[in-house]
Amino acid sequence: MQFVESFGGPEALSLREVPAPQAGPGQIRVRVTAAGLNPMDWFMASDADTARRFGLSLPSGFGTDYAGVVDQVGDGVTAFATGERVFGGALSRAVADHVVIDVAGTIAVGGDAHHTPDGVDDRTAATLTIAGCTAAAALAVVQPGPGDTLLVGGAGGGVGVFTVQLAVLAGARVIGTGSATSADALRALGAEPVTYGEGLADRVRALAPGGVTAAVDLHGTDTVQAARELGVPDKRLTTIAAQVDGITPANGANAAPGALEEIARLVATGKLRVPIAATFPVEQIRAAVELQAGRHVHGKVVVDL
Template identity: 75%
Template sequence: MQHQSEQPATGRSRAVRLDSFGGPEVLDVREIPAPQAGPGQVRVRVTAAGLNPMDWIMTADADTAARFGLSLPAGFGTDYAGVVDQVGAGVTGFAPGDRVFGGALSRAIADFVVVDAVGGTAANEAHHTPDGVDDRTAATLSIAGRTAAAALAVIDPGPDDTVLIGGAAGGVGVFAVQLARTAGARVIGTGSATSADFLRDLGAEPVTYGDGLADRVRALGGVTAAIDLHGTETVHTARELGLPDDRICTIATKLDGVPAANGANAPVDALEEIARLVAEGRLRVPIEASFPVEQFRPAAELQASRRVHGKVVIDL
């Protein structure tokens, strides 16, 4: 049975679009035909969209975009939160008015997105937003939460572990630190000197990255596992400290012998568990800045600077 919202079946939608690959300068807000929910799909009226480094990485050039299945013209942004306003034939479990969050690959910054009701990846999914989780926060969970959960699943930390997390103040880091702490592990997080208080607030012991990192970590008592969320420095440090490769994980690069993780490898129930922890107040998502959709370009530039502590969100 198909339920239609009070929105007209046809209409227009604002959406951030690009006609050529490149940086934030190629993005523009356009008016496009509003997408319609087909069989097995739901349409969501988006209220907030969270930004991730992958948003601009995969639209930076044609070769990278092709690896993600993107072609021009393309949209921008993947994480979203909002309200179901249209339900296609054959859909169960969703109804107009339901608050939802999830992922819509490179098309989330728009008034409307259409996703499969039974999705399993951050590229195309919807989940019910728990009471107690606001839309801005819900719009930050999909990519970063899945990625952090996938990395934690590789090293499987417990109360006897001390985990070194490289790039701990970034969008994935805020989840990785808190999920490791929830598992009972001690966490040492690398970051700039200015991020020390931020990392302490998350539950990590801060250590500055750069030359001499292994000595600084050793002075804190050493580590039993490591996740590198930025490049390779944390991997090399972990190896220098004697960690076997199977207790090290990367997300941003690949090194022979070291397991790599991405959101597609996250446990099936990872996102629901993260949302539950947020609703219970056991996991918080620091939002450094939010922008109205008309200011999407400064928002994208801030995200691309890689100097963000927490998340950047677009309001629609």
């Protein structure tokens, strides 16, 4: 199991052998094969105040998104069987050989599990939960559709790859911010790239002279500020990483029931793809976190177990 015994950077992570957890009543145990990394993982591991807000204390596990195979089923569980492939979220417990999930739980309390569809490999399944739910929740706020031009800030990041594709599938035109080196990756997702930074509103105006109708800021507040300058009303703006007066923030915990299953179905049918930027064996967890925390990776980072 991966353990955080002191708050800090990737150097605070260490591998520890601990007794395998056992599934109790209403629980399943999953033999984890892959764990996807998210910014929230290292936010919590690096800062005591952030960890406290999520109800975590030391020592702690690490990582939230997981995929694997059910290898124990507790009394009273009928929705899952031994040998079935599953994926889901278990807050700060995912990077481990085994994780115990409460079948009636949530990502934050007890963990959650979903059946992995045929056609979705475990590495991909391990990237879906946090980013997919967050993207679905953000788009539910602004509700893009045919006739909309949606500006997505941080479009090449882990949440961005879902947000862009889901918005395109909804019929919207998508303009995505990123670095100059991310342009090809954004086009591959279906977005029209625009570089972030000073002068963003002018560059977007030149790209979309007919105007922008909605915006999702997946990084901070710069995209929201540019969208306001372009005349987008606050009711069609949202953020995931910052609070802005007058704007409804999005939280993956509020994703609509069934949103994650729908995302997995879209992946299984080839309508949504998840670019995996890099994979690491668990022994190289520090390098994996360093890459993910750099915030310049295009796609998802996955740890193999």
